Amino acid sequence: MTSPLKSPFAAIFSAEVLFNSKRVAPYFLILLFTAHSVLWWGWSAAASYGWGTNSDLNIARNLGGFSFLLGLPIFNAVIMGDPVIRNFRAGIDPLIFSKPVSRAGYILGKFFGNFFVLVCCMSAFMLTMLVLQWFPSSRLVLLPVRVFPYFKHFFLLVVISHLFLAVVYFAVGTLTRNSKIVYGIAGAFYPVYISYQLFLLKNLPPSWRVILDPLMMGGSHPIPADKWHDADWINQIVVRYSSVMIANRALWILMTAVCLTIVYFRFAIAERPQQSSFSTLNLSTAADRVYYPDQPVTGDDSAKRDFHEKVGVVLPEVHRLTEGIRANLKRLVAALGVEFRLLRSERSIVVIMPLAVLISVLEVAFWQVAPDPTYSAGYAGNTARSLLLFMIGITVFYTVEAMHRDRDQRIEPILRSEPVPNYVLLISKFIATLLLTLALAGLVALITIILQAAKHNGPIELMAHAKIYFVIVVPNAIFMAAAALSLSVLVRDRYLTYALAIGLCAGLFYLYTQGHNHWLYNPLLFQLWDYGDLSGGGKHSYILWNRIYISGLAALFLSFAHFWYQRASGTAFRFDREPQRRSVE
């Protein structure tokens, strides 16, 4: 009998671990989680209230929070979303599938290999806390050193929770072979999860609320209000897992197995004869598609036959306009038209846009909106704030994707050798993404007005809606699109750009929520405006100056992108982690 360690499963598992060991993402995650662990160790509630930082409750509390916060559910997608997709991208799939590898071995090797890497990354948080027990501080209370609780809570609260999320991302990535859809779903995690909690779980009996929660957030141990300062009470608590909580963990392991079974039956190694061009499980773009062609590839034999005769066709003389503003404007319009056409074929929009609209209007649709000072201002202000996160996500995502699309399609060298200035290639992508974002904002504004009318919260003041959207939302969108474009130009690697954008946004929002909120480093005016300020209130001029300030920044970003954009490689320093080609070809 063959040893399991010599099976194709083990080979694929170890290849995945090896591959991930050469990526930047796992190291970035380990660094991020370690840094956060140090922060949570020294500056969390335990430090403030004098609890034992290694008390059982604090360990479970920190790990439960870690599982939900810090974008971990999104980072999960970075590791788990594309293990199969990248084989197809690299064109290695025929080499693997022509070997005696079973579907189950392939899928399980891919899944568990990457999940192992994810667990290693996540364990950095837990291990850092564990190690810090040997570094006492006079500010912190430390109980006798303990080891087992860290592993127990980590396994039950973090690993199993993320096992289910991991299989969701893995299944979507494997079946659609489109990483954009995976990231779209990851981006929608927080709104969807919070909505799930609010609209579904909230109305269920407590035990069902615990069982059906994939992250088991409802099962954590709440601290009574009068016990927060009672360190002795906190320190003596031993966190135990009730039968309901165990049932929850069993359920989500079972769900993981079900998802893997679905992937097993849906995933085809062999080429399928024909597939409908559009279905909910086949949202991949034409470039990502491997086995599901829209049209059969034609041999074109008749064309070959008389190709020789056609060589003598004389090309007509044409006039070319390659210099001057008029020529460049015309080419910009042409490039913009192409960008729109390409955006239109982005099938991820079909998922992301409705989701963004839905989540943005959720609160005004289902809750009572207070007049602030009028109903229109309240409605518009509410949706404009809800929209902010989606606007950031969509702007960054589509700008970065547009910047990398040409490389993905391998048309980049041809485009870069065309006699057009950089800004024609860049501004077309900027405007296309900006208009997409503005279309989203417009749609949300329209639905907001319709909802306001439907809920009879009149009168509808179009001016209030317009003020909020034109003064707050539109300049924000321009700024974000310009910032995302310049970041893409500076950092030419797609995933590094995403990581930087997420890190930057998370860091800034953390600062804002901690009270460090100044318009100089809060260009989007998060929590810095209300409707009164827009209609001649105390901060009216201050808001206007901010808008001028971010417009200037946007112009600066665009200029920077134009001048820094490198069409010829090897000209200047760049934050690029493209593998260096060893061959001089």
Next chain:
Amino acid sequence: MLKIEGLTKTYAGGILALNRVDLEIPSGVFGLLGPNGSGKTTFMKILATLLEPDSGAAEMNGIDLINDKHGTRRILGYLPQEFGFYPTFTAEQMLDYFAKLKGVMDRKERVRLVDALLDRVNLSHSRKQRLSGFSGGMRQRLGIAQSLIGQPQLIIVDEPTAGLDPEERNRFLNLLAETASEKVLVMLSTHIVSDVSSVCSHTAIIRRGEILAFASPRQAVSELAGSVWDANVSREQLAALKSNVNVVSSQMSDGLVRVRVISKGERLTEDFSPATPTLEDYYFSLVSQTNG
């Protein structure tokens, strides 16, 4: 005339891709011949404004190809070794877009040009077909069509025949030969010697970033007149031959080895008979010398 002086490129890690390349290439079809990894694509990319050399100069019709990138792009038609198109576009839409980028702004002219280009590469009947459905040969032909837009004076095609079947390859080379003229230089890089001997008026052989020879295929072949011999020998004899003379090729056949050797002026043994020299003999003689 394209003049290249001292073109040098070193990649990170100290890999010398081009080592002071000097060339003067007249109009017509020029073939750059070399084994994989010899620096052909690096050379082509530098001339196509997509890679910065460490040093050196290149000039054509008064345009500095290294420093005046915009000017170069105005006279350039480029078909990279690896390229693709937007799969959701049709052939017509793709060419129309490239024509606009090249500055062909008049709509009527553009329509006529796209029609003629599609006709020339015989894709007229597939003009409305999505590019995702194109075969490799069709895609390659569309690639050459886009490089012909806007009357380019310098057309750079990097290993264009790789992956084409022999019939398609011949037709493709004919198309390149037709395109070249007194005013147009077509630069073709390849490792297939017969591509060069078929269509090129001049050729250079490159190895490890250095130009080993520059000549017309006819000149190159004439240099070997009376020096190429072939014979059937045993494996043991082949081993002995390799240590004594320049064996340019050997091929197993019926238990014996058919060898071609270069031996200036004298027949090695009675088994050898004189052979007509080919460009392939010239290429292998140079490459094997530098190997040694």
